Amino acid sequence: MPAPKLSVLLPVYNAERFLAQAIDSILQQTFAHFELLLLDDCSTDRSAEIIRSYSDPRIRYYRNEQNMGISATLNRGISLAASPLIARMDADDISYPSRLEKQLAYLQAHPDCALLSCWVRVITEEGELVRIDDFKPEYYYYNLTFECWMYHPSIVFRKAAAEQIGGYTVPYSEDFELFWQFSRRFKVHNLPEILMDYRISPQSLHQVQKKPEYDLAQHQQVLRNIRYYMGSTYRLSYSQIECLRHNPTPLLQEGSLHLMVECLQKLAVITKAIEQRDNPNRDPAAIRKAAYFKRRHILLAFARNLPYRKSVLLLAKSREWGLLYFLVHSFIKRRLKL
Template identity: 55%
Template structure:
């Protein structure tokens, strides 16, 4: 039996599919089955997959398009190994990705999922950015936003099945990762092991952006209620702000709303700190909470009229930032 399964769903991915497949077949770690499930493609995706004679490839075809979550759940069920590495049909794995993640999971049997950083690239493969996320802050930030890139994860089949596998039609990765983090250790390797491609077919950023945005708002409220109680709620403008979309709050231009949003963030931070969790590191949570508040306040202040920025900082007791504002030196911030 193989040591792990690489699970890759495919849907009309002919443009980048060969590059994705070859980046898996060329891994330094070779002991895997490569489970590829075509979800009813109408382009040449099936033809491309069938052109590879590598015996590690297991190719399955959905007779009709089921969607990402049912297809992934099918793959998890059919995987022959306990360790499953996710892959997407338009991304590129770095050669040592599987080797390094497999080694980590072997050395840490209590860890349910390991991810990595990525290089974000354009459709044509040009480098766009590399996020410098601090792995110590993943647990805290997973309550607000998904820092984890889906095709970088390697997880344990049993742990994923225990939390119900993929249960959401949209933002399915965010949902699964948060559920895993409630009761299982997760970890992020602090190096880029995959090129993550942004295309005009990206579901969460282009084709289904509205649906994904709404799903994430609902997930945020669910996350917050886990800490603050079932009756806890927040208006959409605050949910958006906590995900670093400041449009609605800035359109209002109301200092009282800005202050209330930060007050709610401080309340949630206290609740997160108080909740026992296998991933909880109080020092890391406190640091992450500090940086999040500083980032939000700094971003808002930069876009407010000067007199409102002064009132906002006064209401929060941010005297140091106020002095820097008055001297026209806005606080630099850490993402």
């Protein structure tokens, strides 16, 4: 049998509810020359039984001798993969039929790209739409400094590049760490097309089961990422880091306009450092645009949650005259209607 052109890594741990749907979505791909590595991390439910019910020759089933956790399980999968290209998949998600074909075609046409993701539909357990994060591909590099912008099961990457960065190296927020390390040394990209459904469920480690651990790990990673550009002694408060992670609540609770303005000023300095740092993904114009939208998003979050007078003062201090005009105009219209 010829070597597969793509290896799909699908880790499994007590995933009986949606596992068959996830496996079927891979086996029914329009691109067929792949191997599907099902990596069972000592499940205690019917996961093994479901896997053994399949007879497709492309499936390779491995069960860990003891529970190893997601990072060690995926590293085992990388070492077992027979293809130089590796796709990720999770046991509760659904890949659209053309996903692997389209991602493989992009990577073959762009040999300098080492990591590729795609847009997803975020859905509930029942399959209802939650949101679609259809961000522009050119904004991913900048925003990966502050947040995990890629969905883990949506990625395809080059095995050799993953081995060069050491694979998965942390127990929590392992995907964010992997993407960050890829983006430091290799070209990364997002395919601007919805190619999978990403399900939020009680089995989601980062959403439910290990949320405090993942939140802490991501907070620490963001500080590390910023210091990569700004130096190891660069200081940010907990609230400011959270704000840059799209969580303005701690800064709003402190209620200090000075700290809010200072956070925006620090964002501008960090952006300049990112823009100037050599990197295979560096595009100064795209970085500036991504930073503009990030700043605007933060200011709108502040303005919507602050009392009117404080919102006006914040926008004035930040010299955001367009947003200030909109805020005052909206306030006057509401008053005239009373």
